[in-house]
Amino acid sequence: MRFRNIKKNRKTTESKESHKLTYAPYSYRVKAFITDMFMIYAPILYIIAYVAMSGKEDFQSSQLAPFAGVALYGIIYAILLNKFGQTPGKKAYEIKVVDTKTGEYLSFFRAFFRFIAFLFTATTLLGLFVPFYRKDKKALHDLICGSLVVTFKK
Numbered sequence: 001m002r003f004r005n006i007k008k009n010r011k012t013t014e015s016k017e018s019h020k021l022t023y024a025p026y027s028y029r030v031k032a033f034i035t036d037m038f039m040i041y042a043p044i045l046y047i048i049a050y051v052a053m054s055g056k057e058d059f060q061s062s063q064l065a066p067f068a069g070v071a072l073y074g075i076i077y078a079i080l081l082n083k084f085g086q087t088p089g090k091k092a093y094e095i096k097v098v099d100t101k102t103g104e105y106l107s108f109f110r111a112f113f114r115f116i117a118f119l120f121t122a123t124t125l126l127g128l129f130v131p132f133y134r135k136d137k138k139a140l141h142d143l144i145c146g147s148l149v150v151t152f153k154k
Contacts, residue, residue: 021103023137024095024149035089041073070119078112081105090149100148110145117141 048069049059059065080087085096085105097114099106106114118141121127127140142148 021098021148021150022152024093024151026131026137028093028095028151029131029139029149032087032089032093032095035092036077036087039088040076041069044072044076045069074112074115077115078108081111081114082108094153095149095151097147097149100146106145106147110147114141114145114147117144 048065049056053059081097082105085098121140130140131137
């Protein structure tokens with residue numbers, strides 16, 4: 001420690017430097033989302049349409065079935081973010097979703113709220129273009145929930 005820091009009773013910021021986070025590129029996030037759609041959401045829709053219901057026609061005529069599929073996907077998404085900090089698509093591209101302030105995984109309710117916020121920002125399309133204008137690459141749903149998508153190396 002330098003004498004000046006000791007004299008002013010400052011602590012070194014070694015611990016903050018070791019937790020430096022690298023922001024995930026937006027292209028990785030999009031690829032991870034598409035992978036999750038195929039690995040999680042498509043099987044959910046298949047099970048609802050052909051196991052729970054009697055086929056494609058019943059699924060298309062129902063208003064509850066697509067909502068149930070999205071709700072189930074949101075619950076699975078929130079559980080995965082809470083427990084592992086990533087979904088299978090995010091794991092494939094080595095990215096995680098963490099809290100902005102602490103760097104820890106999100107709680108279940110916060111991860112589910114992030115999913116709901118993503119649905120609203122994706123419908124407007126405005127929230128999905130926000131990362132192109134920000135240094136930290138946060139989308140609107142990340143700003144609302146206080147989350148951050150970072151890369152990690154094994």
